[in-house]
Amino acid sequence: MIRVLIADDDALVRLGLADLLDGDDGMEVVAQAADGLEAVELATAHRIDVALVDVRMPRMDGIAATARLRALPHPPGVITLTTFDLDEYVYSALAAGADGFLLKDTDPAEILRAVHLVAAGSAMLHPSAARRVIDRYHRSGRDRATAARSRLDRLTPRERDVLALLAQGLTNADIAGRLHMRESTVKAHVSRILTALDVTNRVQAALLARDADLTP
Known part of the structure; x- marks a missing residue:
């Protein structure tokens, strides 16, 4: 059973999300x-x-909350909820450790899928918005790109292949299909990639790959 926390200052949004998630037999809204x-x-x-x-909440915003949540001894996966007019905040949330983000008008089935993916250790970046936000607000300077490429030099060629596809938002199953590998092998590669790059999750690894202009 996936135990979920909903954080939003809009009571109607909380109610709607709670009804949606509680309707999934594999989830429980506990707070x-x-x-x-x-x-x-x-x-x-x-x-x-x-x-x-x-993203926008009183007392402590979603970006600060994400960093605090990820710093807990047993950190939960974090999905940031946003709208297009808050794009400038999304990269900061991802850099703080969020495992992805969804637009608030995302199809309900995709929200459920995102929770399952993040609970399983994957990431969920809204396909079109992810590229738009990261490309717009994470343009790499020369120094940052050089540093990113230096860190990617720690990876084997196969790990770079996996990272390139991970940076596109593909799941382990998708990557396994593209590279003709077992999903368990992809999972092992991802674990080594995170360790080698000294990042906490797939999203931060993807951002580093984009800094280095890594392409499949």
Whole structure:
């Protein structure tokens, strides 16, 4: 059972998400927060597998809350909820450790899929918005690109292949299909990639790959 925390200052949004998630037999909404600080407090008190976190909230915004959630001894996966007019905040949330983000008008089935993916250790970046946001707000300078390429030099050629596809938002199963590998082998490669690059999750690895202009 995936234990979920919903953090949003809009009571109607919380209610709608809770109804959606509780309708999935594999999920349980165990806590709801009206602001970022309350979200951190609840995640500290309860075992949370995945947190859905709004960007703009009182007392503590979603970016700060994400960093605090990811710093917990048993950190939950974090999915940031946003709208297109908040694009400039999304990269900061991902850099803080979010495993991905969804637009608030995302199809309900995709929201459920995202929670399952993040709970399983994958990432969920809204396909079109991900590229738009990262390309717009994460343009690499020469020094940053040089540093990123230096870190990618730690990887084997096969790990670079995996990382290039991971940076496109593909799941382990998708990568396995593209590279004709077992999914368990891809999972092992991803684990080594995160360790070698000294990053905490797939999203940060993807951002580093984009800094280095890594292409499949």
